[in-house]
Amino acid sequence: METVKHVLVYGYGNPGxxxxxLGNEMVLKIQxxxxxxHLRCMATDSNYQLNIEDAEKISQYDIVVFIDASKExxxxxxxxxxxxxxxxxxxxxxxxxxxxxxxLSKKLFNKxxxxxxxxxxxxxxxxxxxxxxxxxxxxxxxxxxxxxxLAGWALIKKNLPIxxxxxxxx
Amino acid sequence: MPKKITIEPVTRxxxxxxxxxxxxxxxxxxxxxxxxxxxxxxxxxxxxxPYWEAPVLVQRLCGICPVxxxxxxxxxxxVIVGAGTGYGLTAVGEKMRRLMHYxxxxxxxxxxFFHLSSPDFLFGIDGDPALRNIVGVAQExxxxxxxxxxxxxxxxxxxxxxxxxxxxxxxxxxxxxxxNLSLEEKELLLNGADPLNADKMVEWSVAALDFFxxxxxxxxxxxxxxxxxxxNHLSLVREDGALDIYHGVLRAVDNDGTIILDDVDYQDYDKxxxxxxxxxxxxxxxxxxxxxxxKGWYRVGPLSRLNTCDFIPSPLAQKEFELFKAYTNGKPNGxxxxxxxxxxxxxxxxxxxxxxxxxxxxxxxxxxxxKGEKLHKGVGVIEAPRGTLFHHYEIDDDDKITLANLIxxxxxxxxxxxxxxxxTAKAFMNGKPEITExxxxxxxxxIRAYDPCLSCATHALGQMPLEMTIVxxxxxIIDNKIK
Numbered sequence: 001m002e003t004v005k006h007v008l009v010y011g012y013g014n015p016g017x018x019x020x021x022l023g024n025e026m027v028l029k030i031q032x033x034x035x036x037x038h039l040r041c042m043a044t045d046s047n048y049q050l051n052i053e054d055a056e057k058i059s060q061y062d063i064v065v066f067i068d069a070s071k072e073x074x075x076x077x078x079x080x081x082x083x084x085x086x087x088x089x090x091x092x093x094x095x096x097x098x099x100x101x102x103x104l105s106k107k108l109f110n111k112x113x114x115x116x117x118x119x120x121x122x123x124x125x126x127x128x129x130x131x132x133x134x135x136x137x138x139x140x141x142x143x144x145x146x147x148x149x150l151a152g153w154a155l156i157k158k159n160l161p162i163x164x165x166x167x168x169x170x
Numbered sequence: 171m172p173k174k175i176t177i178e179p180v181t182r183x184x185x186x187x188x189x190x191x192x193x194x195x196x197x198x199x200x201x202x203x204x205x206x207x208x209x210x211x212x213x214x215x216x217x218x219x220p221y222w223e224a225p226v227l228v229q230r231l232c233g234i235c236p237v238x239x240x241x242x243x244x245x246x247x248x249v250i251v252g253a254g255t256g257y258g259l260t261a262v263g264e265k266m267r268r269l270m271h272y273x274x275x276x277x278x279x280x281x282x283f284f285h286l287s288s289p290d291f292l293f294g295i296d297g298d299p300a301l302r303n304i305v306g307v308a309q310e311x312x313x314x315x316x317x318x319x320x321x322x323x324x325x326x327x328x329x330x331x332x333x334x335x336x337x338x339x340x341x342x343x344x345x346x347x348x349x350n351l352s353l354e355e356k357e358l359l360l361n362g363a364d365p366l367n368a369d370k371m372v373e374w375s376v377a378a379l380d381f382f383x384x385x386x387x388x389x390x391x392x393x394x395x396x397x398x399x400x401x402n403h404l405s406l407v408r409e410d411g412a413l414d415i416y417h418g419v420l421r422a423v424d425n426d427g428t429i430i431l432d433d434v435d436y437q438d439y440d441k442x443x444x445x446x447x448x449x450x451x452x453x454x455x456x457x458x459x460x461x462x463x464x465k466g467w468y469r470v471g472p473l474s475r476l477n478t479c480d481f482i483p484s485p486l487a488q489k490e491f492e493l494f495k496a497y498t499n500g501k502p503n504g505x506x507x508x509x510x511x512x513x514x515x516x517x518x519x520x521x522x523x524x525x526x527x528x529x530x531x532x533x534x535x536x537x538x539x540x541k542g543e544k545l546h547k548g549v550g551v552i553e554a555p556r557g558t559l560f561h562h563y564e565i566d567d568d569d570k571i572t573l574a575n576l577i578x579x580x581x582x583x584x585x586x587x588x589x590x591x592x593x594t595a596k597a598f599m600n601g602k603p604e605i606t607e608x609x610x611x612x613x614x615x616x617i618r619a620y621d622p623c624l625s626c627a628t629h630a631l632g633q634m635p636l637e638m639t640i641v642x643x644x645x646x647i648i649d650n651k652i653k
Contacts, residue, residue, distance in 0.1 A: 014230060014337075015337060015338065016227070016229065016230025016338065017230060024337065046336070046337065047336050047337060048236070048336075048337055051281065051322065052281065052284075052285055052318065052319050052322055053319050053320075053322045053323035053326060055319060056319055056320065056323060104319070107309075107315075108312070108315055108316050108319060109316075127212065127215050127230050
């Protein structure tokens with residue numbers, strides 16, 4: 001029987017633009033970690049950017065963590081709870097913000113998952129593949145943090161220590 | 171003292187556009203310019219790379235229409251590997267690419283209409299800015315908003331199953347494709363659980379067109395006169411004159427419908443099209459060489475495609491096309507807001523083509539690639555959602571790219587968008603004492619009709635919002651607004 005998915009880790013960015021791939025890279029690492037710990041109630045996904053159809057996707061989960069590269073003046077990463085927010089339409093807006101996706105989910109599908117944004121600091125955005133060395137360090141820090149967070153949610157779900165997590169206990 | 175008004179969205183790393191409107195001492199619009207910073211570094215970036223990497227590399231350019239770049243590059247490389255142009259592929263090769271392309275068109279047009287344009291139709295140009303988005307649409311017509319989201323999702327599913335990946339798809343390769351469509355995938359896309367199936371998409375496409383036509387009937391004056399102007403139009407058409415967004419010959423017509431570029435082979439595009447550089451814009455201004463800079467510029471995109479083609483080869487869209495043509499007595503249509511009408515007719519056409527292609531057993535064939543005698547030059551042209559897209563590559567004896575030239579759809583529409591902005595600015599801003607939200611939105615509506623893409627290839631957190639600046643004749647800032 002297919003396991004019901006409760007948590008979605010959703011990274012986005014253009015992997016052809018250096019550190020813009022931080023969200024996509026995190027998803028690859030998290031998927032390996034989920035497989036290793038048999039956390040089948042958690043899912044991952046990634047894309048170039050968020051768009052309106054993601055409202056339908058996130059409406060199917062209890063918890064969603066969006067992961068994006070950040071150009072803001074932050075340390076290695078920042079993790080914040082999201083609240084639904086309306087965006088104004090600009091004349092060429094073809095991507096939308098995670099807060100707006102959350103807002104759409106509530107308005108169109110009557111579902112509002114608990115949602116967070118994990119922004120990981122990036123530095124270079126040229127037409128190349130591969131993260132910069134500093135971005136890799138930030139990714140690792142953010143990865144350690146997110147694993148602890150996901151493990152915490154798994155424990156809340158079943159009240160079990162992380163070492164006892166297995167396929168049927170998530 | 172003359173004022174200069176600047177509407178400037180500071181967007182992504184490479185994408186950047188702003189509108190400058192210059193006003194004289196009497197408050198009348200003196201001049202206007204749409205500036206778009208187009209990313210041109212890609213053409214240098216691919217030099218020295220093996221040619222077979224191009225269809226994947228070009229997707230780094232843009233997260234909005236990567237499929238269009240992917241397919242245009244693949245078509246150019248078909249020529250280089252000796253597979254010919256357009257019709258040289260195997261049946262499964264051409265049809266899988268077409269399916270991918272129709273999926274891309276469908277989802278792109280749907281996003282534009284439901285997310286960017288329908289709020290203007292529902293609430294008007296002077297409507298509450300807080301409502302002019304798909305959430306506002308949902309409050310007014312929830313069913314329409316949900317349909318928009320699910321249609322978009324369906325288009326994305328088509329791309330995923332044809333390109334093989336969500337990001338940097340590899341479906342099209344020089345000389346063909348690298349996967350066919352499995353029977354399971356066919357069943358999922360053709361007869362998937364409601365609403366994600368082909369018949370529902372056709373049904374909803376008809377409904378979206380009806381929505382537009384109702385709005386048009388109730389607001390004819392505005393829709394027909396807003397940024398309406400005569401121009402030339404250019405697009406690919408199939409050799410028999412049919413609308414064909416994947417392959418064909420280049421045709422251009424003037425405002426009377428006279429053919430001014432007569433179905434030429436796009437391998438020779440540089441014999442017919444020139445790009446002008448102007449000192450105030452980073453983006454070039456293409457024009458038809460034989461008509462010159464002043465008279466040779468043209469529009470591209472949905473409106474132009476319906477102005478150049480003779481018919482649409484799918485029955486429901488053809489009926490709508492006949493209504494569309496009858497509205498201007500068969501003459502080319504120059505009304506900017508009719509881009510939306512044309513766009514929705516194309517949505518219906520794509521839905522019909524997707525449905526019919528999914529029933530075609532050729533999609534399960536295994537002969538994926540053809541190759542022939544290698545050439546050193548190839549040009550690929552495709553109709554991207556926003557208009558005609560040119561990719562031109564040349565390679566050396568070591569298979570390395572020595573030259574790349576791209577003319578993207580938004581560049582082709584550079585002069586038309588400038589013309590639309592100018593007309594709108596004069597209509598809405600002349601003699602008005604101050605800049606209002608509806609005035610700014612009117613300018614945006616004019617640009618939005620052309621669905622420009624500003625090469626937003628990255629989108630990291632920390633972007634700045636739309637900014638408007640007013641400066642006087644000496645470029646002193648009088649006012650600055652964040653929108």
